[in-house]
Amino acid sequence: MAGKWGSCGRALNSPWPSLLRNCYGQPSQMVHGQFLRKCDIKLKCRTLAGLPEVRNKVSFAKQRFSTWQSTVDPKEMKKFQLLAHKWWDEQGQYAALHSMNDIRVPFIRDSALNLRNDPHLGSPLSGMKILDVGCGGGLLTEPLGRLGASVTGIDPLEDNIRTAEVHAAFDPDLAKRIQYKSCALEDIVEEASEQFDIVVASEVVEHVADVETFLKCCGDVLKPEGSLFITTINKTQLSYIFGILVAERVLGIVPAGTHEWEKFIAPEEVERLLESNGFSVKTVRGMLYNPLFGSWSWIENTSINYALHAVKSSTQEHLDPHEASQDVEKEESQTEAGVRTAG
Numbered sequence: 001m002a003g004k005w006g007s008c009g010r011a012l013n014s015p016w017p018s019l020l021r022n023c024y025g026q027p028s029q030m031v032h033g034q035f036l037r038k039c040d041i042k043l044k045c046r047t048l049a050g051l052p053e054v055r056n057k058v059s060f061a062k063q064r065f066s067t068w069q070s071t072v073d074p075k076e077m078k079k080f081q082l083l084a085h086k087w088w089d090e091q092g093q094y095a096a097l098h099s100m101n102d103i104r105v106p107f108i109r110d111s112a113l114n115l116r117n118d119p120h121l122g123s124p125l126s127g128m129k130i131l132d133v134g135c136g137g138g139l140l141t142e143p144l145g146r147l148g149a150s151v152t153g154i155d156p157l158e159d160n161i162r163t164a165e166v167h168a169a170f171d172p173d174l175a176k177r178i179q180y181k182s183c184a185l186e187d188i189v190e191e192a193s194e195q196f197d198i199v200v201a202s203e204v205v206e207h208v209a210d211v212e213t214f215l216k217c218c219g220d221v222l223k224p225e226g227s228l229f230i231t232t233i234n235k236t237q238l239s240y241i242f243g244i245l246v247a248e249r250v251l252g253i254v255p256a257g258t259h260e261w262e263k264f265i266a267p268e269e270v271e272r273l274l275e276s277n278g279f280s281v282k283t284v285r286g287m288l289y290n291p292l293f294g295s296w297s298w299i300e301n302t303s304i305n306y307a308l309h310a311v312k313s314s315t316q317e318h319l320d321p322h323e324a325s326q327d328v329e330k331e332e333s334q335t336e337a338g339v340r341t342a343g
């Protein structure tokens with residue numbers, strides 16, 4: 001699968017995050033440390049003047065990564081690094097994510113159960129393997145584990161993972177069902193190909209560097225007929241007013257600078273990307289945050305926050321764009337050969 005989609009991994013420009021980070025003296029664990037081990041980087045900071053030069057000086061230990069695109073945006077990592085120990089402060093900067101559990105956990109549970117023939121009372125998600133991508137401190141990973149699922153939480157930021165691990169350790173029974181790993185999604189597509197029944201990316205898509213690659217990789221690690229759950233923010237005037245001006249600058253619900261409007265994405269665009277990668281979108285629902293009560297509710301309108309549930313097709317019916325272009329090239333060269341023979 002990873003080979004089929006091809007682009008779910010590291011691009012030649014992917015060393016940039018690590019290189020810039022190290023040059024500016026930020027902590028080496030900031031972005032998936034694994035990546036540095038994969039690359040043989042022979043660069044000095046002063047050589048970072050231009051991308052072509054950098055490309056020439058970076059050699060990759062594993063060549064197959066050379067055409068892959070990184071989904072990790074180093075600027076985003078820097079923001080999350082500052083709050084890596086704040087995840088479990090229910091009144092703190094992540095209060096809105098804590099209260100979002102009141103609606104997102106039932107949404108995931110009920111949508112998954114609707115597709116399941118053998119509900120396990122008490123542990124409704126038992127037997128299911130869930131990947132929580134961009135798990136942060138594990139705010140969503142833990143309740144999903146409590147529903148009986150075996151949950152893997154991944155996040156590129158090591159300090160987030162450390163916070164998540166420390167917190168899960170307070171509940172040894174739960175800790176048995178949860179594992180955390182500091183890495184980007186594209187780092188695990190090969191080892192985890194078609195491994196998960198459910199992939200969750202909650203409040204993550206608006207922080208990634210390359211949404212298309214990110215969504216393709218979500219499909220890669222899902223079993224056929226597996227479910228993908230996304231919550232994110234629409235790209236509208238209202239989302240600019242409420243998601244950035246009001247939430248960040250007036251009410252301080254989230255720290256200023258958390259979001260960039262340019263990175264928000266319309267549900268129609270997510271749908272388009274998913275459907276071109278073999279998903280069928282089942283549900284898109286609007287979500288509304290009430291700052292007075294610190295609570296979330298479902299609404300029809302999706303113009304600010306929304307949740308989406310998509311199911312991966314049982315077979316890869318979709319046509320991979322890369323393969324499609326290869327097919328066209330093949331056909332063209334066959335036609336040319338035929339013309340030459342005929343001539």
Ligand SMILES: C[S@@+](CC[C@H](N)C(=O)[O-])C[C@H]1O[C@@H](n2cnc3c(N)ncnc32)[C@H](O)[C@@H]1O
Pocket residue numbers: 071072073076077080097133134135136137138139140154155156157160184185201202203204207208209
């Ligand atoms: C707003 S937080 C959401 C955390 C968690 N999903 C939740 O809802 O509680 C976004 C998280 O996405 C992570 N992240 C950012 N870019 C990512 C990427 N390319 N792949 C995976 N995770 C990413 C960040 O490190 C951060 O922990």
